[in-house]
Amino acid sequence: METTSLFRRDFTLVVIGQIISLFGNAIVRFALPLYLLRQTGSAALFGAVGAAAFIPAVLCSPIGGVAADRINKKTIMAALDFFTAGLILLFALLLERTPLVPLTAACLMLLYGIAGAYQPAVQASIPLLAEPEQLTSANAVINMVQTLSGLLGPVVGGVLFGAFGIRPILWVSIGCFFLSAVMELFIRIPHRPQEAAGSVLSTVRRDLGDGWRFIRRQRPVFLSAMLVLALFNLVLSAALIVGIPVAVVQVLNMSDSRLGITQGAMGLGGLFGGVLTAFLGARLRLRRGGLVLLAASLTAAVMGLALLPGVSPSAGWWAVTAMSFAVMVLSTMLVVVLSAAVQSQTPPDLLGKVMAFIMAVSNCASPLGQAVYGALFEGCPAWAVLLGAAAAAALTAVYSGRVFRALDSGSAA
Structure with missing residues (x-):
């Protein structure tokens, strides 16, 4: 039984800072690509800029992991939030004075890169601010904050953008990052300085x-877990990212508002999964992760069946929306419990780097999967693509059972 409250001063400040910072990030990352699309009218340019922005997030994540283990984590969070506020202020000053496409692309790439460097500091701070038995609940709270910000950011950003244009969004975002940075200055996170030898490059x-040596020699099961996550992102997550809009808009001929409801259901599923995981806490065990992934595979199969000829569009839409909610509940629960397991088995001075490796490797597969599924949905029936993705994901889930059992027991096998 937990005898100490999770929401002590410093953890609470981290959570509030995350709420403000991630909300500011969500509204500006929603508005900038939309502004570019409205100004240029080019969907191809819109997609190219979005793809380019993803690259710095992957590249900066390991660097952020190194910084998280060497620099006081509150310093990293506050400095990056101050820098982001300044970046958006610079964008606002240069807007309409500088060519829009390179300005927007550069700003988005920097925003995604900052986010990639920022998150390892947050992940590495959790075990320092929560008791070991509270890790699952603490990770669930942080995940809920990320989900809620990602859900509300586009909604608020869409309202502001539609009513007032881009500039009010920029000022709101600047205020969010500045306020979050000031608040983070008052967080007390334990820090043990590490000596640097040689240049910055050699230290990194x-x-x-x-x-990498810790993962390969002492926790090779982390490698297997990264492979499972990368495969699942490749075969299922990417299929749903591409397939859900295709299914709702093109196959079922539903309106944009119906698509918005379906995507909102995904956000609510992530939020509900975080709440459920926080409530269950340490009672959730990673050894059942294979069953969770298998259940997630079944949601894609149900979506595929809902798109078969003869199924009414209304029934198909309800099925796709319900499964969108369910798959996010399942994936959120798994990610939270997996993060807690990795945190509990990694020394504090390596945690930032290890978490960054896991995030970078597992996320690399998603863009490749989206490109492949984009072509598949163009040339094949959507129901066949989703059923094929479900079968591939089920095979991955069967393989993952052994991996999750080993990770749950703390085995290095």
């Missing part, structure tokens, strides 16, 4: 090597 290279 050595630290990344230390993190």
Whole structure:
């Protein structure tokens, strides 16, 4: 039984800072691509800029992991939030004075890169601010904050953008990042300085090597877990990211508002999954992760069946929406419990690097999967693509059972 409240001063400040910072991030990352699309009218340019912005997030994540283990984590969070506020202020000053496409692309790439460097500091701070038995609940709270910000950000950003244009969104975002940075200055996160030897580049290279050697020699099961996550992102997550809009708009001929409801259901599913995980806490065990992934595979199969010829569009839409909610509940629960397991088995001085490796490797597969599924949905029936994705994901889920059992028991096998 937990004898200490999770929501002590410093953890609460981290949570509030995350709410404000992530909300500011969500509204500006929603508005900038939309502004570019409205100004240029080019869907191809819209997609190219979005794809380019993803690259710095992957590249900066390991660097952020190194920084999280060497620099006081509150310093990283506050400095990056101050920098982001300044970046958006600069964008606002240069808007309409500088060519829009390179300005927007550069701003988005920097925003995604900052987010990639920022999150390892947050993840590495959780075990320092929560008791070991509270790790699952603490990760669930942080995940809920991320989900809620991602859900409300586009809604508020869409209202502001439709009513007032881009500039009010920029000022709101600047205010969010500045307020979050000031609040983060008052967080007390335990920090043990590490000595740096040689240049910054050699220190980064050595630290990344230390993190990789720890994974490969002492926790090779982390490698297997990264492979499982990457495969699942490749075969299922990417299929749903591409397939749900295709299913709702093109196959079922539903309106944009119906698509918005379906995507909102995904956000609510992530929120509900976080709440459920926080409530259950340590009672959730990672050894059942394979069953969770298998259940997630079944949601894609149900979506595929809902798109078969002869199924009414209304029934198909309800099925796709319900399964969108369910798959986000399941995936959120798994990610939270997996994060807690990794945090509990990694030394504090390596945690930032290890979490960054896991996030970078697992996320790399999603863009490739989206490109492949984009072509498949163009040339094949949507129901066949989703059923094929469900079958591939089920095979991955069967393989993952052994991995999750080993990780749950703390085995290095």
